[in-house]
Amino acid sequence: MRELQVIVAFSGFIALLLWGVHMVQTGVQRAFGKNLGLWMGRAMGSLPRAFGTGLLVTAAIQSSTATGLMIAGFAMDGLVSLVPGLAAMLGANVGTTLIVQALSFNPTMLAPGLILIGVWMFRHYAPGRTRDLGRAFIGLGLLLLSLDELVSMFEPLNSAPMLGTALEALGEAPLLALLASTALTWASHSSVAVVVLIMSLAHHGLADPTLAYTLVLGANLGTAINPVLEGGHDDNPASRRLPAGNLGTRIIGCLLGMALLPWAPDIMQALGQDSAHGVANFHLIFNLIVAACFMPLLRPYARLLQRLLPQRSNPDDPARPRYLDESAREVPAVALGQAAREALRLTDLLRESLQLTQRALLQDDGQAIGRARYLNSVIGELDQSVTTYLATLDQESLSPDDEQYLKAILSFSMNMAHAASVSGMGLLGHASRLHKKHWALDSEQQAELSSTLDRLLRNLRQAASLFVSGDRQVARNLAFEKEYFRNLETKAADRHLERIKTGRIDVADVGAFYLEVLRDTGGVNAYLVNAAAYPVLARYGELLPNRLRETD
Structure with missing residues (x-):
């Protein structure tokens, strides 16, 4: 004992x-x-x-x-x-x-x-x-x-x-x-x-x-x-x-x-x-x-x-960088071009993810949710690869123009990754909830959501082309899209309130859910604007410090 x-x-x-x-x-x-x-x-x-x-x-x-x-x-x-x-x-x-x-x-x-x-x-x-x-x-x-x-x-x-x-x-x-x-x-x-x-x-x-x-x-x-x-x-x-x-x-x-x-x-x-x-x-x-x-x-x-222990990579792995050439580090202009090409890949992956998200929300496709989540995780990994590649460049060999271009690439890549994160945690989470609750959007909500997601995909294509061209007018048009999504959410909120006032309590949960979907859709669009439009407009001096009106 x-x-x-x-x-x-x-x-x-x-x-x-x-x-x-x-x-x-x-x-x-x-x-x-x-x-x-x-x-x-x-x-x-x-x-x-x-x-x-x-x-x-x-x-x-x-x-x-x-x-x-x-x-x-x-x-x-x-x-x-x-x-x-x-x-x-x-x-x-x-x-x-x-x-x-x-x-x-x-x-x-x-x-x-x-x-x-x-x-x-x-x-x-x-x-x-x-x-x-x-x-x-x-x-x-x-x-x-x-x-x-x-x-x-x-x-x-x-x-x-x-x-x-x-x-x-x-x-x-x-x-x-x-x-x-x-x-x-x-x-x-x-x-x-x-x-x-x-x-x-x-x-x-x-x-x-x-x-x-x-x-x-x-x-x-x-x-x-x-x-x-x-x-x-x-x-x-x-x-x-x-x-x-x-x-x-x-x-x-x-x-x-x-x-x-x-x-x-x-x-x-x-x-x-x-x-x-x-x-x-x-x-x-x-x-x-x-x-x-x-x-x-x-x-x-x-x-x-x-x-x-040699390096082994799967050429078919979408998370594997395709353009980040290590030998290009010695020439900053070439390295920045490679990083920009890799950053543009994020838009292709995000477009496929948003298309799958649209299918999950409107067609109740459970398999699309899993594939979209995987693509969003890939976007996060690629953004980390781009950030690491740019962070390890020799900063002393960069000219002022190179430094500005490097910051633009970083901003574009990070905002695309944030858009994928909002889509993954927000829109895909809503799709899973819609599937589990066995809810159904009415015909008006489905038509409006389909049109909104199509518009979001169009804005994504504009953001990709704007990142390459830097066109001033295209940047202004893309920036004005934020107003469209704000007005859309406001109208949906007013419509939801009117339905509740008329006694349609049965649609309260689905209506509130639909507002959350529109809010996250606007969040994804905001990151697209931040990624491509705002850097161009800031370069031309067309951005105000804030949205507050000047007072005496």
């Missing part, structure tokens, strides 16, 4: 430790998530900066796994190339050692104060950065408390025969010890927690230095497995280059570490600290050596990964 209580208590404090780490990670990511990602993407221009960025971010969020997944996402979006990404991962691995170094001094006395401050911030502030930082303080306090309890639990286990036998068996089988620590770190998603436990084992004499260092090597290997399993879920092998490359550095480092392990205890003892600090120092020195060995070799290592 005593053994069962010990096992339950040990498991509970391990869970509390992992939950504390989770709260710190989520608190920091919620507080600085977007800004942290933007700063991280911009700060990786060179190998030393990428290394330092990975180190600092990991030290802040206390998870090299989360950092690895973030960097892998940047690499897939084209914001970070493979070589700086690998350098950032080496820095992330060193960043975890700094956390362990801080925890090796046992700052348990800070735990109650951190929890007190964190709870006060969490309870007294509205959702925002301050409240999220309070969450991080609570997690850090729980982490320190759980570590202190785990350390105290190991004291009566010094004489436990079962634990001693198990650790002795692991000491005689270094490969098994390495694999066991790897599996534990992979399951816990935290090398910090595992290394701190190893420090506790070493401090109480339950693990000799050689076994402790072997377990540390396993923790370093296990933390590189999660980014491989959780990143790159598509069929493109190139999406797994960065996490696989990081795992490769860990495997090679562990093999070298196992070969040099017999000399490690003497080296750590020469540093003159106790066994627990020896574990933390070994963890730090191992990652520094791996980083120092691989930093000069990252470029040939990246070329090897590119050969082993």
Whole structure:
């Protein structure tokens, strides 16, 4: 019974430790998530900066796994190339050692104060950065408390025969010890927690230095497995280059570490600290050596990964860019022309999506809804590709005219993506609701909606031609279309109100639903005007600052 209580208590404090780490990670990511990602993407221009960025971010969020997944996402979006990404991962691995170094001094006395401050911030502030930082303080306090309890639990286990036998068996089988620590770190998603436990084992004499260092090597290997399993879920092998490359550095480092392990205890003892600090120092020195060995070799290592994991693309995939030629980046005029051609593809996809939406609304076609949703998601992906392509051009080589053209392309692409988003969440959502409720529009509403959607498709064609021609009169005509859609919604609202006044309560729900459809149709048209007409009119100085009339 005593053994069962010990096992339950040990498991509970391990869970509390992992939950504390989770709260710190989520608190920091919620507080600085977007800004942290933007700063991280911009700060990786060179190998030393990428290394330092990975180190600092990991030290802040206390998870090299989360950092690895973030960097892998940047690499897939084209914001970070493979070589700086690998350098950032080496820095992330060193960043975890700094956390362990801080925890090796046992700052348990800070735990109650951190929890007190964190709870006060969490309870007294509205959702925002301050409240999220309070969450991080609570997690850090729980982490320190759980570590202190785990350390105290190991004291009566010094004489436990079962634990001693198990650790002795692991000491005689270094490969098994390495694999066991790897599996534990992979399951816990935290090398910090595992290394701190190893420090506790070493401090109480339950693990000799050689076994402790072997377990540390396993923790370093296990933390590189999660980014491989959780990143790159598509069929493109190139999406797994960065996490696989990081795992490769860990495997090679562990093999070298196992070969040099017999000399490690003497080296750590020469540093003159106790066994627990020896574990933390070994963890730090191992990652520094791996980083120092691989930093000069990252470029040939990246070329090897590119050969082993080649880029694979489906030529029939509509989400695959067709005109964004990487070799055209050196000539800005050519690159901008390619981006403009890709942006025009969005109008073709949006036209097909709107035609399917029209069929779903007027003919109750359930299959058209699924196809239209897919096309809208493709438009979003292509817009992201265009934005990334333009954002990574050399800004210093652009002339003022090129900069203006770049902004026009970005505006056109983003507004087309917004139009697809309104169509997907609004019009397609209304089509699904119409299908589920078994509602039916009357003949007048169907005729009016059909005419409105036809007009919307015509405006889309005008927007596409206007993006190419920049014709002033066409831009004015397209801009005046917003007035048509406003008047249409106003008339429909008046008609709906009159029907209710005459006692036709049975059509109230359908009438309100129809107004929502017209409102979202006008929203799609507004984005078309923003995409093509307003930039041309602004260039000619024909836009007012606002719609308010001047007063004395």
